[in-house]
Amino acid sequence: MSSIDKLSILGVRSFDNTRTEVIAFNKPLTLIVGPNGCGKTTIIECLKYATTGDLPPNTKGGAFVHDPALCGEKEVLAQVKLSFKSKTGTPMVCTRSLQLTVKKNTRTVHALEGNLFMRKLGEKVSLSSRVMDLNACMPDYLGVSKAVLNSVIFCHQEDSLWPLAQPKELKERFDAIFEAVKYTKAIDNIKIMQKTHKHKLDLMKKDEDVAKHNKARAAWKKAEQANLIVGDLNGKRIVKKTKEESVQGLRESLQEMTDTDDELQRMLEQYDERVQHYEADLTEQKEAYHEMTGEVSHGRSRVSAKERECGSYEAQAEQYDRQIASREKLIKESARSHKIHGFDLELDDGLVVAFMDRITKMAREQNAKFERARRETAEELQVEQSQLNSLNQEKTTVNGRKDAARQTISTNDRKINSVQNELNRINVDEGAKAALETKLRETEARLARVKTENVKADWEHQAHQADLRLREFDERKEKLDAEMVEGTRQASxxxxxxxxxxxxxxxxxxxxxxxxxxxxxxxxxxxxxWTPATVEDQFQRTLEQKAEQVAEAERQRDGTSREKEQLDFQLNTCRRDLRTKQQAMKKAADAVRKSCDCEPDEYMHNLHELEEARDTLRSDTESMERLNAYFDACIKSAKDPQHPGCRTCGRSISKDSEAIKLIEILAKERTKLKSQLGSAPQDLKKCEEDLEAAKAAGSDFEAWERLKEKEIPATEKEERKLVEKREALIEQLEQQDGVVNERQAAKRDVDAVSxxxxxxxxxxxxxxxxxxxxxxxxxxxxSAGFSRGLEQIQEELKVINEEARTAKASLAKINSERERGRSAVNRLELEARDAERRLSTAQYQLKERRSMESQIDELKGLNNEQRENIGLYDTQLQDLGPKLSQAQAKYDDTARRGADTDRELQAQANKINASLNQLKMANQEIDSYISRGGPEQLKRGKREIEGLKKEVSRLEEEQIEITRQVKQLEEHLRSHSDTRRSISDNQRYRRDLRQLEQVCTEIAELETHNAEEDKARFEAEGSRCQMERNKLAAEQATLTGAMKSKDEALVIVLTDYDTEYKDSARKYKEAHIRVETTKACIEDLGRFGGALDKAIMKYHSVKMEEINRIIDELWRKTYQGTDVDTIRIRSESETQKANKSYNYRVCMVKQEAEMDMRGRCSAGQKVLASIIIRLALAECFGINCGLLALDEPTTNLDRDNIQALARSLAEIIESRKQQRNFQLIVITHDEEFLKFMDCGEFADVYWRVGRSANQTSRIERSSINEVG
Structure with a gap:
């Protein structure tokens, strides 16, 4: 069981932040005494903060931490350290820290990391340092909930009256103490889980029904499959028989050969050798073809890879050119921006290097200029700052003296107020002293009178007589109980x-x-x-009928759904085919446009135009070429050195001048002809190329025309038909869905009344x-009966019980009066002692009064001296004000001018550095391309591509040659196969012909045996056999068609079985198991939730009964008034659901009448009721943690109730002091209350809280003998 040992406080509220105050908690009682405002309640606040992490009420903004203004600091650290034993008896130490920081006009509070240590085997083990972990684990180590710590054990003085608070707050408090929210949430979660599982169970039942249906369908499909297999087997036997009969009448066609039988046999024998030779050559050529194909593919791959590589090199070269241009542009822009001349024209590498050196130098110079200006500004600011610091120091010194004087005045004022308050509290004079003496004499006289009355009343004799009557009633009741048992046994x-x-x-x-x-x-x-006896059977039959109707409707719908799925597949296939054809048509149209530069519709017209243009250009070109050749011949004839002449007219030329003139005329004509010819050859070549490209696109045009005119319209027509069929099926499926829904609704109506x-x-x-x-x-x-009825016995028992109850009430009243008399004697004795004490106190206070008056006069004289000093300090501060303003303005001006210069120079330096960095990055990319050999890589790649293409062309030519040889060999093999078949057919034909000749010979021989007579019979038999054959052939065709349809049905059945019903039995078993286990889970959740709910209700009722019993006992012992007999807590159900929620209220009872206490009781009754309720809650919920702290429990109580409360607390301590972890902490300023408690019986020391010389709280240990 847990207990607390020591508490140390540092920097909390009025406790000093430089000295730690420690208090030890004794068992069973710890007393804390001190005047109001000394810091007693802070101890309870620290205990609550250490155990729960919650700060006291109204402490936002750092009110819980020692005020920094009182200690003259900007930052104050507060620390609370608690030494305690956990519920397992392990020594532990919890430390929590706070930090309050003051910045200008704002205060900031931070919760620092705490510590939780455990002493285990002599070593200190750290358990946690996070605040959230401490808040969660401290209540667990103490063995009590956080709500009990907050509301019962360490209840703050401001919240001490919570039992009589508003109903909403009271409900929240009690719900938290009972921890009702956790259990109600658990019950709600169980119900949610149960509801979720029920929903899953409904889905699982549907899955089970489907699986069961599929299992039945699977069995039916399997039987149907077996029937189809048997039918198929019989059909195939019939086909076999029919085929065997039809094979006998088969005849082959042949091409007759003139060779002899021996020659045909030799040709057949030599055939295999030639075929084997050809096949070997063919295999060798095919292997060579495959090898060549691999080499061609590898070569093409290498070409493609090299082309990609070369493409990347070309891209790098283009990037390099762009970077050169970009660098040149950047240099020109930078030169204009930074006013650098000489770089406006085209730049070479030398100019680029020169510009880089120039701008680098400018950057260095600018940075140096910036640093020099910054250094000069710093030096000026340092001089100004030193002057400013000197003036500030002088001002600080004067302010410090002024603050010290004010603090002295404030301290003296507080002392004067404190002494004056003490003086004001002394209301004693000589008249009061005489009144106290008179009151003492009256109290002693009343005490003697009450003692005499108690002796006359003889309460002991009256109590003895009442006790004898009560025993007599108990004996009579025992006899009647025995008689009642016997009567009950007989009357069972x-x-x-x-x-x-x-x-x-x-x-x-x-x-x-x-x-x-x-x-x-x-x-x-x-x-x-139906009747009540037959309703269940009739209901079950109706339910089965509805289920079968639903199943039949679902079967019809599923069949239609499968038809729709097949049609959807056909429609999707058709649409894919249509899209493929449309894409092919578009591709062919694009190819035609690319080749002919015209639309496909204009292809033929464009082709004719190209042919006509080609013919025209060819004719013109040929004519021009012949004419040009003629002019060349004429010039050659005119230049002939031996026989110059004119080829046109045929005459010779004797003069050179004529020859020269003719040559000039011919050359001019030839030049004119060439100019007329112009680009006709190139046009012809281009026209022929266009015509070849157009002809090459002919296959694409034919494909486009075929797709557009035939295939695409046919596919679109098929698509429309499928869409119409699909819409009809969808309509049918919707109708069937409606039938299914209607029948399912009918089945649900039947299920609803199950x-x-x-x-x-x-x-x-x-x-x-x-x-x-x-x-x-x-x-x-x-056959049975008894002498006395149970009702008579019960009536007599009722009378006896009523008389016994009256006797008990009388005895209780006698005891109460006796106790009241004793209390009156004790009270009067205490009053007498109190009067004596007050008389002595009055004498002492009269002496103290005179001493305090002289002390106040002395302090007022000191304050006058300090006020004069403050006036001198104010004069000095007024003189320093202008000097400080001038120094500060000079410093601000220097700082502003320096900052402006720094910004200007920094901007210039940043601009130059940005340009320099951009140029460096551009140079790095350009140099990188040159350094890795970019141009050489591009040239080398192009050379390698040309070489690889030539190699691929050579390989393709060899591949074509091998292909031609393979086709020749295959042609030879095909011709040899035809020859062999022809030889075999001729041999079989000659063999059949010889057999026919033999049959003819046999027929001729049979004719010599008068076979003519049987001719008619044989012809009739032949006709009958022919008719039978025709009949069997018709049956064969019918059976063949039936077998084909059966095969198709078998394929569909097998497909359905494999896709839908293959594992139906296993799936049904799994679904059934899931349903049953989910049912069991739902039932278990229901039982568990009900048991938990009943346990919570029982726990609540037992705890409330125990709490009210303790409250009743404490109230009757403590409360001295006669207007309230007792009080109790009423918990009333808020809802009628299984998991009830309660509303709480505190009631007072007077003469068996209950009334709400809130709003009807006095302030003293509120305090007493709240204390008693906390005592009861602590006893019920503090089993593992026997702590209870009472802060000023005598507030608003009169003297009688204070004495009674003290006696009750003494009795509680006496009854529970044997409990190892019981600790009662009492905080009060009323030392008389401690005397009434007789504290010397339970404690040797007490703790006195007071103020030190600097008005901070101090905790001192004192002997208990000083009290009283």
Whole structure:
């Protein structure tokens, strides 16, 4: 069980932040005494903060921490350290710290990391340092909830009257103490889980029904599959027989050869050798072809890879060119921006290097200029700051002296106020002294009178007589109880009969109510012929009929759904085919547009135009070329050195001048011809290329035309048909869904009354059983009887109990009067002692009064001296004001000018550095491309691509040659296969021909034996056989069609079985197991939730009964008034649900009448009731933690109730001091209360809280003998 040992306080409220105050907590009682405002309640606040982490009320903004203004600091650290033993007896130490920081006009409070240490085997072990962990684990280590710590054990003085607070707050407090929220949430979660599992159970039942249905369907499908297999087997036997008959009439066609039989046989024998040779050559060529194909593919892959690599090199080269241009642009922009001349034209590498050096130098110079300006500004500011610091120091010194004088005045004022308050509290004079002496004499006279009255009353004799009467009533009651037991034993059968008859009447009433309420509904569902005895069977039959109707409707719907799925598959396939064809048509159209630069519709027209243009250009070009050749020949003839002449007219030229002139004329004509010819050859070549490209696109045009005119329209037509079929199926499926829903709704209507049917059947069975029991018990009762009835015995017992209760009340009243007399004597004795003490105190106070008056006069004289000093200090501060303003303005001006210069120079330096960094990055990328050999890589890649392409072309040519050889060999093999077949056919034909000749010979021989007579018979037999053959052939065709349909049905059945019903038995078993286990889970959750709810209700009722018993006992012992007999806490159910919620109120009882205490009681009754309720709650909920702290328990109590409370606390301590962890902490300023408690019996020391010289709180240990 847990207990607390020591508490140290540092920097909390009025406790000093430089000195730690420690208090030890004794067992069973710890007393803390001190005047108001000395810091007693702070001890309770620290205990509560250490154990729960909650700060006291109204402490926002750091009010819990020592005020920094009182200690002259900007930051104050507060620390609370608690040494305690956990509920397992382990020594532990909890430390919590707070930090209050003052910045200008704001205060900030921070909760620092705490510590929780455990001493284990002599070593200190750290358990946690996080605040959240401490808040969670401290209540657990103390063995009590946080709500009990807050509201019962360490209740703050401001919240001490919470038992009489508003109903909402009172409910929250009691719910937290009882921890009702956790258990109600647990019950709610259990109900949510139960509801979720019920929902899952409904889904699982549906899955089970589906699995059960599938299992039945699987069995049916399996049987159907077996029947189809048997039918298929019989059909195939019939086909076999039919095939064997049809094979006999088969005949082959052949090409007749003229070779002899021996030559044909030799040709057949030599055939295999030639075929084997050709096949070997073919295999070798195919292997060579495959190898060549692999080499071609590898070569093409290498070309593609090298082209990709070369493409990357080209991209890098383009990037390099862009970077060169970008760098040049950047240099020109930077030159214009920074006013650098000479770099406006095209730049080479030398100019780039020069510009880089120039701008680098500018950056260094600018940075140096910036640093020099910053250094100069700092030096000026340092000089100004030193002057400013000197003036501030002088001002601080004067302010310090002024503050010290004010603090001295404040201290003296507080002392004057304190002494004046003490003086004001001394209301004693000589007249008061005489009155006290008179009161003492009167009290002693009253004490003697009360003692005389108690002797005359003889309460002991009256109590003895009342006790004898009570014993007599107890003996009579025991005799009647024994007689009652005997009568009860004999009358058990009668009681049983009464009980059975009562149950029978109750069942009859319930049955009549149910049949009357649900008669019309049951009649509409299961018919009008039902009775309570037959309703369950008829209901079950109706339910099975509805289930079968639902199953049949679902089967029809599922069949239609499968048809729709098949149609959806066909439609999707058709649409995919349509999209494929449309894409192919688009691809062909794109190819035509790319090749001919025209739409596909204009392809043929464009092709004709290209052919006509080609023919025209070809004709013109050929004519021009012939004419040009003629001019060349003419010029050659004119230049002939031996026989120059004109080729056109045929005459010779004798003069050179004529020849020259002719040559010039011919050259001019030829030049004119060439100019006329112009680009005709190139146009012809381009036209021929366009025509070849257009012809190459002919296959694409044909594909486009075929797809557009034939295939796509046909596919679209098929799609429309499938869509129409699908819409019809969807409509049919919707109708079938409506039927299914309608039948399921009818089945649900029947399911909905299942509970009612079960109740009616159960009630009917119970009525029959109770009727049988009534008959049996009635027969037994007729043969029995007894002399005295139980009712007479019970009546006499009631009288005896009432008289005993009256006797107890009389005894209690006598005891109460006796106790009241004793209390009056004790009270008067205390009053007498109190009067004596007050008289001596008055004498002492008169002496103290004169001393305090002289002390006040002395302090007022000191304050006048300090006020004069403050006036001198104010004059000095006024003189320093202008000097400080001038120094501060000079410092601010220097700082502003320096900052402006720094910003300007920094901006210039940043601009130059940005340009320099951009140029460096551009140079790095350019240099990187050159350093890794970018241009050489591009050239090398192009060379390698050309070489690889040539290699691939060579391999493709070799591949074409091998392909040609393979085709030749295959052609040879095909021709040899035809030859062999022809040879075999001719051999078989000649063999059959010889057999035919033999048959003809046999027929001729049979004709010589008068076979003509049987001719008619044979012809008739042949006709009959032909008719039989025709009949069997028709049956064969019918059976073949049936077998085909059976095969298709078999494939569908096998597919359905594999996809839907293959594992139906296993799935049904799993679904059934899930349903049953979920049912059991729901039942267990219901039982567990009910048990938990009952346990919570029982726990609540037992605890409330115990709390009210303790409250009643303490109130009757403590309260001295006569207007309230006792008080109690009433808990009333807020809801009628299973998991009830309670509202609480405190009631006072007077003469068996209950009234709400809130709003009807005095302030003293509130305090006393709150203390007693806390004492009761502490005893009920503080088993593991025997702590209880009472802060100023005598507030608003009169003298009698203070004495009674002190005696009650003494009795509680006496009764529980044997409990190892019981600790009562009492905080009070009333030392008389401690005398009434007789504290010397329970403690040797007490703790006195007071103020030190600097007005901080101090805790001192004192002997208990000083009290009283």
């Amino acid at each position: 059968e009668s009681a049983r009969l009464n009980y059975v008859r009562k149950e029978l009447m109750e069942r009859d009433s319930r049955l009549e109510t149910n049949t009357g309420a649900y008669s019309e509904k049951l009649t509409s569902l299961i018919g009008s012929s 509970r009612t049917v079960q109740n009616i059947a159960k009630l009917n069975n119970e009525i029959a059983e109770f009727k049988a029991q009534v008959g049996e018990l009635s027969a037994k009762q007729e």
